[in-house]
Amino acid sequence: MRHDLVIIGAGPAGMSAALTAGSLGLKTVLLDEQPRAGGQIYRNVTTADPKLAALLGPDYTYGRALAGRLAASGVELRYGALVWDVARDLTVTTLQQGQSLQVRAPQLIAATGAMERPSPIPGWTLPGVMNAGAAQIALKSSGSVPAGPVLLAGGGPLLLLVACQLLDAGATVAAVVETSPGANRWAALGHLPAALGTPATLIKGLRLMRRLRAAGIPWFSGATQLAVEGQQRAEALRFTAGGREHRLDASVVLLHHGVVPNTQLTRLLRVEHDWDAAQLTWQPRVDDWGQTSLAGLRIAGDGASIGGALAAEASGTLAALGAAHALQRLSATECDERAGAARKALRQQLRIRPFLDALYRPPEWINTPADDTVVCRCEEVTAGRIREMARLGCQGPNQTKFFSRCGMGPCQGRLCGLTVTQILASELGKPVAEVGAYHIRSPLKPVPLASLASLFTEENKDPTT
Amino acid sequence: MFRPIEPTLARQTVLLQVQGRPITAREGDTLAIALLNAGVVPFRQTPVSGQPRAPLCLMGVCFDCLVEVDGRQNVQSCMVEVSEGMQVRLQSGARRAEDAA
Secondary structure, three states: OOOOEEEEOOOHHHHHHHHHHHHOOOOEEEEOOOOOOOOOOOOOOOOOOHHHHHHHOHHHHHHHHHHHHHHOOOOEEEOOEEEEEEOOOOOEEEEEOOEEEEEOOOEEEEOOOEEEOOOOOOOOOOOOEEEHHHHHHHHHHHOEEEOOEEEEEEOOHHHHHHHHHHHHOOOEEEEEEEOOOOHHHHHHHOOHHHHOOOHHHHHHHHHHHHHHHHOOOOEEOOOEEEEEEOOOOOOEEEEEEOOEEEEEEOOEEEEEOOEEEOOHHHHHOOOOEEEEOOOOEEEEOOOOOOEOOOOOEEEOHHHOOOOOHHHHHHHHHHHHHHHHHHOOOOOHHHHHHHHHHHHHHHHHHHOOHHHHHHHOOOOHHHHOOOOOOEEEOOOOEEHHHHHHHHHOOOOOHHHHHHHHOOOOOOOOOOOOHHHHHHHHHHHHOOOHHHHOOOOOOOOOOOOOHHHHHOOEEOOOOOOOO | OEEEOHHHOOOOEEEEEEOOEEEEEEOOOEHHHHHHHOOOOOOEEOOOOOOEEOOOOOOOOOOOOEEEEOOEEEEEHHHOEOOOOOEEEOEEOOOOHHHOO
């Protein structure tokens, strides 16, 4: 083996892990599917137009320094590298320029981040319905905004941030339709004292709300019965709020109900996961150094638990220190000494999470949608069909998949997994943890057969040398 | 469905063909965003029921942006950047082995 450490993902967690590992002299290779560093949060930060970067604000441009230090760190960086398999001996197989390559090291840090929670509502498969994060990606990576009136529906800090950024970029924001149930506020109140320990984040949130109100953007709270209408594309959003039915025209409807760890890779490796009842997500079980139940595999950042970019950066440092200790490059004492700042930053960032998790807890009808709503977008399986599978005796998502094809399409259950598990749990009257999740198998993404036929391993031949 | 904002209009342009029709994109655009900017709707019709689809996530998760690029089928258009002369075809229904280039 020519490397000590492989890192997957060049977002804040992966970048900071690489910087720490590099500074400790670990022979490290960083892999990312995108053409440059940044992940989704700092996407394109190294090449973004200055005016666009100014519009996206200091929380975005902060990533530029991180990416700059990474480029100068001497860590081997492989961009455009799609990881499609990781074996339990930590051999990582990537697809790069049509060629499959393998790389293996005794330590592996997966910093594969988060994805938006699926928002299954009637009409969410129509063209023009997108995740709120998708609109932000269009802005960051390309300086593009929705051309017509855009509606934002759901709940969470990102929903408000995207609304403000679209407004600043000159898009026509038709309304913000919040779905967070009113009871959330009472539940969140108890967590407010802890959240006050992160005043900067709270102030940012209040500023976003004030900006939207000042711009006169129509704002609906506690909305239910959401449905997107349209034949060939989204034309309007129908919903109930304040005891009245509303129908608002829009050419783009942006949905958002928080972000969840992307667990495809940790599920592939069959490590232990726990159900987090506050965040309503699966989380791979990790220790303070990101170590999972599989020796040598560590998770850093939002892929382990949602904490945001700065928490991810801190946890990347901790995972790299853990790797250095496992490789006997640092003693336990040295590890602890170097971890101080990162631990403090992580604690600070996580203080506000219970408040945000309670305030923006998604409504029950997003987790267990009505019967006629499509849950599996790929195979077009409805919530009603999943309930039917439960009635027929399916005890979990994998049996449901065999009998209904739910989760069997190209996205491999990324967009239906959480919903299927929660529908089954509710239908079977069992705890979510007992119902479990889809088994994930290689390849993590579809790859051409030709790339397999020409597989390179580091041991035989490596085209990069 | 999308449009570029003013500060980014100055970027180098790239010409691609979508269903044989010329489309101008900007260097560095992902193909998915170039298609959204060009008003291409839908991107594809599903293999199961022929329903129209366009991107949901733009970050490689949803697989609703699949198109054919230079003869390669089922390419996630949000994960590739545009290049001069790129030939794009929109997919309708299921792919067949004999369609492969």
